[in-house]
Amino acid sequence: MVDIREVPEAEIDRALELAYLVFHDRPDRDRRALHHALLTRCARIGAYDGDALVGFMAAHHFRLSVPGADLACPGLTFVCVAPTHRRRGVLTALMDEQLRRTAAAGGPIAVLWASEAAIYGRFGYGAATQGVTIEIDSTRPLALRVAPDRRPLRLVDPADAADLVGPYHEAARAARAGRPSRSAERWADEWLGEHDEEDEELSPPRTVVLGEPGEPIAGYVLYRTKSASPAGDGGPRGPGLVRVDELEADTPAVAAALWECVSSLDLTGKVSAWGRPVDDPLLHFAADRDQVRVTAQFPALWLRLVDVPAALTARAWAAPVELVLELSDPRLPANAGRYRLKAGPDGAACEPARAAPDLVLDVRELAACYLGGTRVVELVAAGLVEERVPAAAAALDAALRTELLPHTADEF
Template identity: 80%
Template structure:
């Protein structure tokens, strides 16, 4: 029997050692210090077997952009259970405590990135956003179908970057669902660190912005580079450009930033991890042999802690009137039959006696909530039962967003 309780600041180093054991990690001193500082700012819950810390979970104090709103959403991180205590209910105890606390504090959502995708569905989390990795062959100029924005590009010192690109990032976050808030410490410790935690060969961060001097910027790119051997008889250097983030307020601005990245001297490959599946580059690139999607994966996993609060807080693209039969084994208050009457003017979600039009688990509802997964696809997959023909299509039309939900913030 383990006790689930708060982890005091004095036990943070113990929690980190447990996480490093579970994730087979041995970070350097500087990275350990960043992890410690991060956990000081987080909610921390532990599982104790006597005096031994055998399970741990932390949560960032995030808000998440959803269609038409910005909602409290703890971001779970450092989830781990000691190898000596697996399959003994430790993770279930931690998850239950975290969900109950989220509900008690009025957070209608919770989110995480899954190290193992098979784990979190049973706790009601659904894959709500999709990320892709894009690679550009930059041994030749980037071929484009549109004209890039020709306003000036300029480098920004990383020490000054937050003041320049932070406000633009916040406005971009509001335009696309699924994006958590980013505090100044997170900017400094996760995006603008001198050394990259995962690859010490990478350069410090470089930031290029587009816009007339003295005017608000129209976009930016944050990237790092590293040398790579080009191979072949001459063994010409063809380094890698790793794009960590690119934001633009028009396709022409994005085109200018991608063009700049592809033209960097002594490089031959641009790799952008964590791009949205509907990235405009995939359409305005003139040669899709030069610009390729090399990976696609579930990104943000979302949990509806309070289904009613979550559904009535977001905006809706079209009218819908359906009865949902929702099942939630972890938070029974979400379970039942409810009428969703929603549209551009708002939404109501109340208990219903009528027969269900759609029956689904809270996991599937979470996957569809941001508009990144179609209900009709889950009907076809046998995961949602459609009792009234056309109900899935009507709910999809109401959930639809102008752009797909997406986040590149792995936490």
């Protein structure tokens, strides 16, 4: 048996060494310092076998945008178990304790990014958002079907970037569910940090905004660049790369101007944008889809419903619906049972029910649908949700619908 307890600040370095062991990482001194500072701002729990730390988990203190609301939400990170203690219930004990603490604090949801997609479904997490990687062949001008906004583009001094784009990002979170809040430290260390953790050859971040000087900005793009790769075996040099980390825009015309900007940088031939929303307008207003291609799609943010009635009544609903849901939740039995959900644009109620269910599902499936990113009818077709009453799934989908698909690129 292991003992699950809080990890004091004095033992953060021990926790980091365990994480580096598990994730096969050898960070330099600067990255270790960033990780240490990050963990001082997180809640931390560990699994101890005697005095040995054999499992660890931290949680950011986030707020997450959900349809019509912004909810307190722990964001799990640095989840790891020592190789000597795998398959001994350590991860289960950590996850159960984290869920217990979230419930005790009144938190309706929790989120994480999965290092391995097969792990977290059994703890009730569902893939609530999807991301795509978009690549642009920028060896020729970007062909567009909309006219770019021709207001000025400005390169922002790095010292001023967070103050300028941070408020814009915070306002934009409300328009698209699934986006965690960003602290000043996360802006400085992760989004605007001098060095990129994944690729040391990338430049420092650049920030370009669109809008008249003195007026509120209408959009921005954060990007890094990499020089052309050297020729190999007498072949030609590879093109320089522009990696777009984030692009936000008020209108399609603003987005077009920002994409045109990053696609026309000298000495580059490819733009890569990881973690874009599935419904990115670029995929519609690009005139040549051979030039603008989706090269990957993947589950992004995984969400857990910790308090089902609280979570369902907190979000906004697009259409009236009244259904009885029969829910299973092996890890949090308080969630299991039948609920009558009565919701609509004027609000929602979710109360225990005895009536026969319209839909039978696991909490994992309800979590995947909660932000509006997964359709219930697709889960019925996949055999993961049982529809007892015809058209019940379609009715729930109509109520869950959001104008924009949920999305986040905030990996943590």
